[in-house]
Amino acid sequence: MAELTREEAREMIEKLAYFGISEENLEKAVAQYMYCQKRGIEQFVGVVGYCWHCDKQVYEEWDLESAASTLVTGCPYCHRSFIG
Ligand SMILES: [Zn+2]
Numbered sequence: 150m151a152e153l154t155r156e157e158a159r160e161m162i163e164k165l166a167y168f169g170i171s172e173e174n175l176e177k178a179v180a181q182y183m184y185c186q187k188r189g190i191e192q193f194v195g196v197v198g199y200c201w202h203c204d205k206q207v208y209e210e211w212d213l214e215s216a217a218s219t220l221v222t223g224c225p226y227c228h229r230s231f232i233g
Pocket residue numbers: 200201202203204205224225226227228229
């Protein structure tokens with residue numbers, strides 16, 4: 150995937166959020182996207198932040214600072230891993 154600026158990432162995630170995403174969670178999703186992109190590491194949580202096991206919004210349980218500095222690897226609701 151090509152490198153995106155913060156603004157481009159924000160626009161892309163907003164477009165992908167079919168069911169809508171709150172401003173707060175959008176900021177966390179952008180922060181996590183930029184965190185992974187900057188380090189060249191795979192992003193495990195879907196860019197919009199919905200768990201593909203239980204459909205809950207994972208970023209709801211994260212604060213912005215953590216989303217910008219920690220790799221999200223699992224769901225805080227169903228505790229399933231996004232890895233592998
Ligand atoms: Zn889940």
